[in-house]
Amino acid sequence: MSNAIWDIFLLGLLIFNFGLLNYTNLLMLSILNAVLLSAMTLTLRQSVIYAITLVVVWLATAALLQAMPQVSWHKMGDVPPAEGFSRLIAVFRGNGIAWLEPAVVALGMAFLALLVSYLSTQGRDNRINVELSRRYTSQLRKMNDSIIEDMQNGLLVVSGDSIILTLNRQARTIFGLPATAKVPRTLGELLPELARRFGRWQHMRFNDSRTLDIGKGSYSLTFSALKSDDDMALTLLMLESIDESYxxxxxxxxxxxxxxxxxxxxxxxxxxxxxxxxxxxxxxxxxxxxxxxxxxxxxxxxxxxxxxx
Structure with a gap:
């Protein structure tokens, strides 16, 4: 909030220093730029205070600029301070000060500052929520992958055309695949009998109760359909050792x-x-x-x- 007020103060110094009072378009553009940049860094509550301060400062500055030509500043030094202040107040109360146009401009800028602050706040909140959601999804995916990797049963996820998408550590052990070895692309390349049973399951949706011999072990095989967000047909294959089950x-x-x-x-x-x-x-x-x-x-x-x- 202090930075925003400081921006307005510095802008006023620049205006008076470079004599921009005679260039209305450039003056309004500079003030509007400072207001919007300041409003983008504030919270909604701070922007309300900033908008009220902006209206007060703008009206006071406009009144002062209109009153300056009407005051005999060279005579102010010859009168007491109280009388000089009374003359200045009398000028402000007179009809020579136009309040409508500065008030409309001040209220418009205040409303614009509030709008920009609200939109920027919403944008920041949305970015924070997206980042939190991304981190949560990433952590959840890592946790799921860790759980799947540590399961005692062999797990494979395949697509509808028998393409192997992923398999866990136990499945690699069952099929004798080292951790660094390349995984076969399809079930037919991995084990032809497994591909045949998967084909029968796709047509009949029936789990074959017969055991599946892989290497030196016997395993029970079950198929489960998985739901996917992109409507892709996925199937989970679970291999459980008969000896371990017994x-x-x-x-x-x-x-x-x-x-x-x-x-x-x-x-x-x-x-x-x-x-x-x-x-x-x-x-x-x-x-x-x-x-x-x-x-x-x-x-x-x-x-x-x-x-x-």
Whole structure:
């Protein structure tokens, strides 16, 4: 805001220094240029303050320029300051000062400054939003690529004419492609059987449940249609190792069995604790040796069962 006011001040000095007051077109063009350049650097709230200041300064300058020829400046030094100020105020209150034209020009320039400031603010906000959106999209794409690369299943994205668009690290490992090796252009070049199954899926939209032998491994193959913004038919091919799938099933079953046995052991220990507590109470309530012999056997066997589970 201070820069904008400073621009107007410097422009006024240039006008008086180079005598531009007699060149109305050049004067208006210079002032308009300074106003617009200043308004482009302001926020909307600052531009409102700037527009009000512009109107006040413009009207005051116009009134001063019109009053200067009507004031006898050479006589001002012979009168007291208060009287000189009163004469100057009387000139401003007289009919010799035209306010309409300067007011219209000032309001027009203020409105133009507000409009330019609003448009420039919107332009800056749009540029910021576009940049933020671009960065967010870039980060999201990098995150998606990282997730796809680290997946345990082999993934390939192909177009409708079997052209390979991308594949992840696991897919390269499955097909024996080094990281620096060139990827075959089509599925037929990569694996003819894969291309045939993709062709059947395109016509029937049915995933073949038969395993696909690639190298020394067997894999299950699934196809999924992908949506694209440019209406391009894309398909995701997922290869999952049969051995790894069976291994995960076994691990899941073992984990379930472990939770089941832990629950059973807990349910057995609860009544065993009650039986042992009852044996201790029975032994305290009786002095009979036979009773003590039986309670000892109860405690020993409950402890044995507890150790087993």
């Amino acid at each position: 291994q995960r099933v076994r691990e899941t079953r073992l984990a379930s069995l472990g939770r089941l046995t832990a629950g059973i052991a807990h349910e057995i220990r609860n009544p065993l604790s009650s039986v042992q507590s009852a044996a201790d109470l029975l032994e305290e309530m009786s002095d009979d040796n036979k009773v003590h012999f039986l309670t000892d056997k109860i405690r020993n066997n409950t402890q044995r069962i507890n150790n087993i589970i």
